[in-house]
Amino acid sequence: MxxxxxAGGLPSTISDVKSGIPKPMAEIGGRPLLWHIMKxxxxxxxxxxxxxxxxxxxxxxxxxxxxYIYQSDITVDLASNEITIHNKRTEDWKVTVxxxxxxxxxxxxxxxxxxxxxxxxxxVTYGDCLSNMNLLELANxxxxxxxxxxxxxxxxxxxxxxxxxxxxxxLVNAKENVLTSDEAWVNASCYILSxxxxxALSGEELNEAFMRKMAEREKVHIYRHKGFWSxxxxxxxxxxxxxxxxxxxxxxxxxxx
Numbered sequence: 578m579x580x581x582x583x584a585g586g587l588p589s590t591i592s593d594v595k596s597g598i599p600k601p602m603a604e605i606g607g608r609p610l611l612w613h614i615m616k617x618x619x620x621x622x623x624x625x626x627x628x629x630x631x632x633x634x635x636x637x638x639x640x641x642x643x644x645y646i647y648q649s650d651i652t653v654d655l656a657s658n659e660i661t662i663h664n665k666r667t668e669d670w671k672v673t674v675x676x677x678x679x680x681x682x683x684x685x686x687x688x689x690x691x692x693x694x695x696x697x698x699x700x701v702t703y704g705d706c707l708s709n710m711n712l713l714e715l716a717n718x719x720x721x722x723x724x725x726x727x728x729x730x731x732x733x734x735x736x737x738x739x740x741x742x743x744x745x746x747x748l749v750n751a752k753e754n755v756l757t758s759d760e761a762w763v764n765a766s767c768y769i770l771s772x773x774x775x776x777a778l779s780g781e782e783l784n785e786a787f788m789r790k791m792a793e794r795e796k797v798h799i800y801r802h803k804g805f806w807s808x809x810x811x812x813x814x815x816x817x818x819x820x821x822x823x824x825x826x827x828x829x830x831x832x833x834x
Contacts, residue, residue: 578716578769579694580618583783584704584817585677585686598634601704602640607817609640610809611704614671615831620832621712623700624670629633629677629686641672659772671817684778684787691775701767701783707818707829708806710767715800719769725795726774728788730762731806762799764788765806805829 584601615626630637640647650663673693676685680706687701688774698719700712710729758762762784774791781787791797809815821827 578623578698579625579627579697580613580615580623580685580700581627581629581690581694582614582702582704583629583683583727584637585629585634585681587632587679591718596632597824598636599630599634599704600809603809605707605815605818606827610707610814611637611640612821613707614702614704616832617708617710617829618712619668619670622713624668625678626670627675627690629685630674631677631679631681634674634676634802638657638674640701643675644672648751659673682780683783684781687770687775687783688778688780694775696709696772698769698771701714701768701770705809706766706769706807707803707809709804709829709831710802710806711763711804715767715802718746718798718800722796722798724798725771726788726791726803727798727800729765729767729800729802731765733761733763733827734807744782762801765802766808 582601584599586600601611604610607614611628618624618626628637645665645667646662648666648668652661652663653659654661672828673690675690675693677689681689695785700716709732714730715727718724745794768783773795777794781790788797807814807818807829809818818827822830
């Protein structure tokens with residue numbers, strides 16, 4: 578199964594503007610958020626990625642074009658312009674980077690890359706969230722339910738809107754204020770879409786309102802992720818994740834190397 582990564586939005590924090598890079602290229606432990614996300618997917622055997630770029634998409638393109646060099650030690654002979662690569666390290670990934678525009682909505686970005694996932698179910702994930710989600714379990718839930726759309730949910734970390742979930746693990750159209758704390762789950766910004774779900778997209782943002790709308794016409798199945806999950810939306814969150822990485826206790830690092 579392929580993974581579509583949404584990485585095209587405009588910068589939303591002062592730190593993004595100052596650094597002049599797309600948010601998914603902001604680094605934790607000297608590696609872009611994109612790398613951390615893709616390492617999680619490849620750990621579970623999902624190694625083909627379509628990245629929906631927009632804001633400064635060329636930075637993302639250049640990173641993957643020169644990925645082999647970034648991963649390795651090099652010697653450059655400036656006289657001959659020859660490059661020798663030492664300790665060759667890379668990843669067995671296939672990466673497609675598509676410029677989906679500056680102002681496109683999330684569903685518009687998905688529609689622009691649908692030719693790369695034609696007739697397939699596929700992951701959609703945001704490029705600014707880290708987790709230790711078991712993606713195989715998520716994929717199995719989607720497959721077992723023959724799901725129209727499966728959404729991963731996590732426990733709230735702060736500002737996010739909680740979602741009403743029925744006893745059959747499907748999204749229901751209820752008011753947020755009827756939920757108890759035990760029932761509170763938030764959108765974890767990770768989905769699996771069927772071809773039928775792609776056909777239902779018409780330019781909306783892939784947010785809670787859209788999911789409720791979809792739940793009125795089809796069953797939106799839920800995968801409850803009870804482990805670590807964190808958006809990376811503020812400098813405070815970025816610093817906290819950096820500290821976890823430096824201390825060797827980053828819960829999202831489920832891979833060996």
